[in-house]
Amino acid sequence: MRKYILLSVLLLTAISCQQFKEVGGVEKIAQITTNVAVTSNTVDPNVPRPDKYTVKFINYDDNYEVRKTTDASGKVSADDIIPGKYTVTVSGEIAEKGFTYYYSGSLTNINIIEGGQTLNIDVVASKAGSLILKEIYFNGALGYYFKDQFYEIYNNGDEVQYVDKLCIGNILPASPSTTSYTWEVPDGHPENYIYFGAIWQIPGDGNDYPVQPGESIIIAQGAQNHKLLKPTSPVDLSGAEFETFIVNQTVNPDNPNSINMDLRIGFTVFGTQWLVTVFGGAYAIFIPEGDIDNTTWVQPQGLSTKAKEIPIDLVIDAVEIVNNSTKINQKRMPTSLDAGATYTGGAYNSKSVSRRVKEVREDGRIIYWDTNNSTEDFKVNDVAVVRRDGVGIPSWNTWAK
Amino acid sequence: MKKYIIISIIALSSMFNAQAQGSKAATYPTMIEISQAKALWFNSTNAAGMILTPMTNYNILSVGYDIKNGEYRLQQEGDRNNLNINTAGARSLGNARVWGEFTYQNSTIKDTRYNTILLEPRYDMPYYIADPNLSYWKRQTYEMSVKGASPILWDLVGFGVSANYFTKVGAKQIDPRCTSFKYGISVIPSAVFTFGEKHSAGISFTYVNSFERTSPTNSNNQQEQSAYLMKGLGNYADGVVGSLNSLGTYYYKENKIGAALQYGFNGDSFDVLAEAKNTYQVIDVMQSPTKPQRMGSTVQKITGGNIQAIINPEGDLTGKITLDGYRKNTDGIEYIQEIDKSYEVQQWVTIAKYIRSTYQFTAASLKYDLYRNSDAGYNWMAGIQGIYSNRADEYIVPNSTFKAENIYGEIYGKKNIMAGDNSILIGINAGYNYNLNGSYSYNGSNPESRVVKDMYEKDLAVMSANYYQFGVNINASFPIWKGTSLYVAGNCQYLRSTDTMNQYAYVVDKDGSNFRWNIKDDSSLKPSQRVIATISIGFTF
Numbered sequence: 025m026r027k028y029i030l031l032s033v034l035l036l037t038a039i040s041c042q043q044f045k046e047v048g049g050v051e052k053i054a055q056i057t058t059n060v061a062v063t064s065n066t067v068d069p070n071v072p073r074p075d076k077y078t079v080k081f082i083n084y085d086d087n088y089e090v091r092k093t094t095d096a097s098g099k100v101s102a103d104d105i106i107p108g109k110y111t112v113t114v115s116g117e118i119a120e121k122g123f124t125y126y127y128s129g130s131l132t133n134i135n136i137i138e139g140g141q142t143l144n145i146d147v148v149a150s151k152a153g154s155l156i157l158k159e160i161y162f163n164g165a166l167g168y169y170f171k172d173q174f175y176e177i178y179n180n181g182d183e184v185q186y187v188d189k190l191c192i193g194n195i196l197p198a199s200p201s202t203t204s205y206t207w208e209v210p211d212g213h214p215e216n217y218i219y220f221g222a223i224w225q226i227p228g229d230g231n232d233y234p235v236q237p238g239e240s241i242i243i244a245q246g247a248q249n250h251k252l253l254k255p256t257s258p259v260d261l262s263g264a265e266f267e268t269f270i271v272n273q274t275v276n277p278d279n280p281n282s283i284n285m286d287l288r289i290g291f292t293v294f295g296t297q298w299l300v301t302v303f304g305g306a307y308a309i310f311i312p313e314g315d316i317d318n319t320t321w322v323q324p325q326g327l328s329t330k331a332k333e334i335p336i337d338l339v340i341d342a343v344e345i346v347n348n349s350t351k352i353n354q355k356r357m358p359t360s361l362d363a364g365a366t367y368t369g370g371a372y373n374s375k376s377v378s379r380r381v382k383e384v385r386e387d388g389r390i391i392y393w394d395t396n397n398s399t400e401d402f403k404v405n406d407v408a409v410v411r412r413d414g415v416g417i418p419s420w421n422t423w424a425k
Numbered sequence: 426m427k428k429y430i431i432i433s434i435i436a437l438s439s440m441f442n443a444q445a446q447g448s449k450a451a452t453y454p455t456m457i458e459i460s461q462a463k464a465l466w467f468n469s470t471n472a473a474g475m476i477l478t479p480m481t482n483y484n485i486l487s488v489g490y491d492i493k494n495g496e497y498r499l500q501q502e503g504d505r506n507n508l509n510i511n512t513a514g515a516r517s518l519g520n521a522r523v524w525g526e527f528t529y530q531n532s533t534i535k536d537t538r539y540n541t542i543l544l545e546p547r548y549d550m551p552y553y554i555a556d557p558n559l560s561y562w563k564r565q566t567y568e569m570s571v572k573g574a575s576p577i578l579w580d581l582v583g584f585g586v587s588a589n590y591f592t593k594v595g596a597k598q599i600d601p602r603c604t605s606f607k608y609g610i611s612v613i614p615s616a617v618f619t620f621g622e623k624h625s626a627g628i629s630f631t632y633v634n635s636f637e638r639t640s641p642t643n644s645n646n647q648q649e650q651s652a653y654l655m656k657g658l659g660n661y662a663d664g665v666v667g668s669l670n671s672l673g674t675y676y677y678k679e680n681k682i683g684a685a686l687q688y689g690f691n692g693d694s695f696d697v698l699a700e701a702k703n704t705y706q707v708i709d710v711m712q713s714p715t716k717p718q719r720m721g722s723t724v725q726k727i728t729g730g731n732i733q734a735i736i737n738p739e740g741d742l743t744g745k746i747t748l749d750g751y752r753k754n755t756d757g758i759e760y761i762q763e764i765d766k767s768y769e770v771q772q773w774v775t776i777a778k779y780i781r782s783t784y785q786f787t788a789a790s791l792k793y794d795l796y797r798n799s800d801a802g803y804n805w806m807a808g809i810q811g812i813y814s815n816r817a818d819e820y821i822v823p824n825s826t827f828k829a830e831n832i833y834g835e836i837y838g839k840k841n842i843m844a845g846d847n848s849i850l851i852g853i854n855a856g857y858n859y860n861l862n863g864s865y866s867y868n869g870s871n872p873e874s875r876v877v878k879d880m881y882e883k884d885l886a887v888m889s890a891n892y893y894q895f896g897v898n899i900n901a902s903f904p905i906w907k908g909t910s911l912y913v914a915g916n917c918q919y920l921r922s923t924d925t926m927n928q929y930a931y932v933v934d935k936d937g938s939n940f941r942w943n944i945k946d947d948s949s950l951k952p953s954q955r956v957i958a959t960i961s962i963g964f965t966f
Contacts, residue, residue: 043680043707047724050758053779053821085662085761087870088823106822107777108761135761137777166647200670303668347670349663350654370649371668 056139058105062098062114064127067149074116074127077147081136082364082399083108084352107137109353113363114145115395125149128396130363133353148360155187156180156341156394157307158240158415159378161408164302165256166372171276171297172250172257174264174408176378177309178240178415180392185235188228190340191288191312192243193220194305196331198292200346200354205324209333218308218339218358219331221292222300223316224268224285233265238389239416241265245298247282258374258407263417263424268298281423288316289332302371304345306356310338336361343398345377352399364399376408390415451904452965453848454912455802455841457483462745462794465698465733466617467524467572470685471627473585473617475522475574477689478696484514487963489914495955497922499887500880501546503537503561509961520576527569532595534562539880541652541666542603542639542675544595548818549755549784551657552710552721554641554664554672556601556650557875564595577619587613600643601650601666609635609679623691631683631704640674643667656721657757657782658820658827659877660869673713675720681706683727694737701730718773719760727753743796750789757782780821787815799841801848807838815862816888823868827881829888830862839898848902848910854918855895863889887953894920896957902965909966920955 062077079100081090085108094100112134116127129147158178164170175192179185195218196205207214224243226233235241244264250257261267262279269284270276276296278284287293300307312334321330342361345368346352352365368375379392380403390413393401411417417424460481461467466474489509498504513526539555540546544564546553574585593607615629643650649667656662664672683704690697706725712718729751736744759781762773792810796803811834818827835856842849865885867877896918902910 043678043709044705046709047707047722047758047778050724050756050778050780052783053781055822086660087662089870107779109763109776133763135763135776137761168647303670347668348665350665351670369651369663370665372647 053107055104056107056136057101057103058136058139059099059101059142060092060094060112060114061142061144062094062100062129063144063146064098064149065146067127067147071125071149072118072120074118077114077116077127079145080113080115081105082111082113084111084349085109087349105136105139108135110134110136111352111359111363112143112145113397113400114147115397115400116147117395126395128363130359130397132355132359132363150396154181154340155185155190155235155309156379156392157309157343158392159376159405159408159412160307160343160345161259161376162300162302162305162345163368163370163375163408164372165250165254165258165374167254167256168372169250169254169257170299170302170372171246171248172254172259172261172408173245173298173300174259174261174410175243175307176240176411177235177243178379178392179235179237180394182237184237186228186231187226187233187235187241188230189225189311190309191223191225191316192307192309193223193289194292194300194307195219195356196221196292196329197356198305199301199303200351200356205327205329207322207324207331207333209322215358216337217333217335218342218361219322219333220289220308221331222287222298223289223332223334224298225288225312225316226266226285227283233418233420235418236416239418240411241418241421242410243268243285244282246276247279248277256374259410260425261410263410263421265418265421265424270296270298289318289321291321291330291332303347304351304367306342306344306362308334308339308342308357308361310334310340312338341394342396343377343402345398361396363397364401366398366402366404368404374407376405377402378405378409378412379403381413451801451846451902451908451910452483453801453841453902453910454900454914454965455839455848455850456481457485457802457965459743459796459798459802459806462796463696463735463738463743465696465735466627466687466689468733469627469629469687469698469700469731470587470613470631470702471585471615471617471629471687471700472572472587472613473574473583473615473629474625474627474687474689474698475524475572475585476577476583477617477619477625477691478698479517479522480515480524482514482516484512484516484966485963486512487912487961489959489961489963491957491959493955493957495920496953497887497890497892497920497955499884500538501540503534505535506533507531511963522572522574524572525570528566529568530564530566532562532564532566534564537562539653539876541597541601541641542605544593544605544607544637544639548816549725549753549786550677550708550710550723551655551757551782551784552723553655554601554666554675555653555655555661555876555880556666557879558599558601558650560597560599560602562595562597564593566593567591574617577617581618583617583619585615585617587611587615600645600648601641601652602644603639603641605637605639607635607637607677609633611681617687625687625689625691627685627687627689629685629687631681631685633679633681633706635677635679637677637679638674639676641666641672653876654720655876656759656820657784658818658825658869659867659871659874659881660820660825661871661874661876676711676714677708678711679706679708694740696735696738697732698734699730699732703728716772719762719775721760722758722778723755724758725753725755727751741798743798745792745794745796747790747792747794749792751787753784753786755784755786756780757784782820783818785815785817787813789813801841801843803839803841805838805840807836809836810834820869823870825867825869826864827866827885828862828864829860829885831858831860831889833858835894846904848900850898850900850902852898853896854898855893857893858891860889860891890922892920892922894918909964912963912965914959914961914963916957916959918957920957922953 242264247267653661685702794808837854839852898916
């Protein structure tokens with residue numbers, strides 16, 4: 025017995041010592057200085073550059089943000105940084121010859137621990153005027169109802185856009201998670217792709233479905249009047265232009281008016297509907313070069329999960345949605361496509377996310393924010409609304425009320 | 426667990442009962458009270474010293490019920506109903522001394538906020554989950570303590586040990602809810618050295634280990650619940666209970682070590698015992714045992730001491746002076762962690778750690794009691810005490826501070842009325858708290874949050890309010906059989922904040938739901954109050 029008592033005492037002492045050792049020498053926190061140098065090496069030399077950039081240091085763990093403006097050389101120093109994990113975003117814009125050029129770049133989940141370090145951020149430029157994901161309703165309604173999910177794609181530019189062959193999908197992991205994938209791709213550069221679990225494609229020959237500036241299309245999981253099917257649902261999607269229809273069932277009927285999209289990749293599509301997690305997916309739209317080969321796929325190291333790799337260069341717009349602010353550090357979308365993330369903070373509450381209005385033109389057309397940073401561009405709505413802000417309906421949609 | 430309760434009660438009661446059978450003199454509560462007051466070493470951390478100032482042999486078994494109601498409370502405190510069962514006793518075992526106690530408490534705590542998981546929330550444990558929903562808790566506590574002291578060996582040294590074991594279980598009853606378990610042990614070995622008749626010195630070492638595990642969950646799984654991952658002084662991160670990404674199981678690992686030195690003097694007309702003590706404690710807070718993530722740590726150092734003096738212990742009038750003081754410094758450590766995404770690893774790795782917050786608490790008290798001794802313990806007693814406390818907390822960056830400095834004075838007295846062999850002890854007390862300083866400055870990112878506005882600012886108002894308190898207590902003891910007495914006791918305390926004396930007066934409107942600052946001359950508001958009432962019945966033998 026004495027032997028066991030002695031062993032117990034020694035074991036407890038050893039545990040205590042280890043615990044005490046781990047907190048020994050910990051110092052009080054102090055603010056540090058961090059430098060940022062912004063470059064635009066990959067942007068065409070003929071494209072105009074902004075005079076200055078806005079640099080934001082965002083520490084999601086502490087809900088702490090520092091905002092600075094660079095000098096003309098693209099450099100800035102911040103002396104009030106709390107050591108921690110940061111997402112650093114750079115944004116700038118310049119208007120010239122009728123076009124607005126948006127510059128953006130970021131570093132995500134970097135540890136700023138030591139003072140005096142310099143972060144080099146290379147920005148890319150995009151010209152406003154392409155299709156954007158305007159509103160996403162993924163949350164579902166009270167009573168575990170999620171058949172009313174929809175995606176609104178808006179023409180934010182000045183020219184007509186054809187959505188023929190446009191693809192939409194969600195990438196993997198399906199939910200924000202501390203588990204991440206190390207993708208194995210043939211060219212050995214996994215950073216050049218995003219990895220879809222599902223891809224749906226709009227049919228058409230290239231000029232069947234024009235979307236004028238200020239108009240939007242609705243892609244519904246099921247193009248039904250969900251207010252009738254489920255009283256808690258906030259939306260009537262019977263006027264949706266497209267639906268992700270799989271098979272005609274009593275519970276998932278086909279809307280003969282709404283155009284059925286083609287399921288190109290369905291690794292994460294199960295049953296009779298395209299359900300993306302109500303806790304927040306990461307979505308992208310793109311137009312592929314030719315047909316999508318669904319006979320090939322990639323897998324993460326050591327896992328049997330399948331995904332279709334799509335080059336980042338093809339992506340038109342992307343949005344990262346997470347559960348809540350504590351999950352932003354687990355975002356999946358590359359920062360070059362979306363430097364931030366948006367969230368509603370809950371599920372089955374009829375909430376949606378939509379872009380904030382940047383300006384209203386003289387003709388009444390709305391221009392939405394599109395800086396490739398969902399944290400900045402999006403807002404949370406208490407109730408999802410189809411074609412919020414009264415945006416236009418394509419003329420070929422004769423069934424929308 | 427119930428069988429352990431029953432076994433413990435029977436064991437402790439029967440252990441001492443055999444000794445009590447031989448005595449025909451009744452044991453009154455006043456006898457136990459004054460015996461404990463004179464047992465200077467018993468009131469120190471050194472159990473070995475019990476042999477030098479032994480208590481009278483006694484046993485007690487009681488059942489009690491107490492309530493604490495009223496708006497004058499911290500937000501996490503709530504209103505309480507407790508059922509208490511207690512048994513304790515002290516006696517000689519040959520030339521050695523032993524003492525033991527077992528306590529069971531069943532509590533219902535109503536109208537609490539901002540504590541989702543902790544059985545015993547306290548200001549110097551800043552890392553926990555909170556929610557704003559008005560809720561209530563059910564809680565049970567089982568606690569056992571023993572002390573033992575050997576005889577003095579070779580006229581030089583005696584050895585002793587005190588030990589404590591507790592188990593606590595509780596559950597929050599409103600979403601987000603939790604089930605929490607906590608257990609702990611403490612062992613304090615000690616030695617006392619005697620140098621002649623008058624001088625003695627002691628040394629004791631403390632080891633404490635405890636563990637708390639708590640899992641947040643929802644009953645209504647259609648409704649996620651927002652929660653705060655608290656970090657101290659109103660700083661927090663957002664969290665959610667429910668859904669796939671719900672907050673995980675929290676667990677708290679505590680280890681504590683300490684040491685104390687004592688010096689005792691046994692004079693002709695007075696006895697003195699001085700003690701200096703120091704403890705060092707670390708609590709690690711983790712989330713998700715299968716993929717542990719550090720949520721914070723606290724490092725606490727307590728340095729303090731006390732002096733007890735008994736004047737004229739054997740005379741008709743006995744006085745006791747107690748001077749006590751300590752300083753508690755707690756550092757709150759936060760970790761910067763990231764997931765190691767390596768294949769087959771997937772674990773949280775600490776990148777850096779910093780002291781982000783500090784919690785200082787200083788307290789000092791001086792107390793003088795005067796007893797008129799009698800065969801039944803004492804005929805009457807009177808006392809006066811003053812308590813100074815100063816809390817100074819800081820969140821370093823962004824800088825926030827919380828301060829509350831108070832001084833409390835109280836007078837009290839008891840009269841033991843003997844009616845035949847029956848004893849009726851009647852006591853009264855009155856005290857006043859004067860706030861010297863109180864402030865809360867928040868400079869974090871959520872200045873309009875409920876944590877800041879509804880929790881911290883209200884708690885500040887409570888902790889920095891002037892208030893008066895008075896009470897009455899009565900204990901009627903009836904000898905029933907061969908040294909065994911039945912007693913019935915009651916105690917009622919009334920506390921009321923004063924809204925005219927201090928800018929931080931804590932006042933509520935008539936329905937008790939709202940809160941105002943700096944209110945003067947507003948008839949629609951009333952000062953908040955608190956009532957504490959206890960009733961118990963038991964046996965002494």
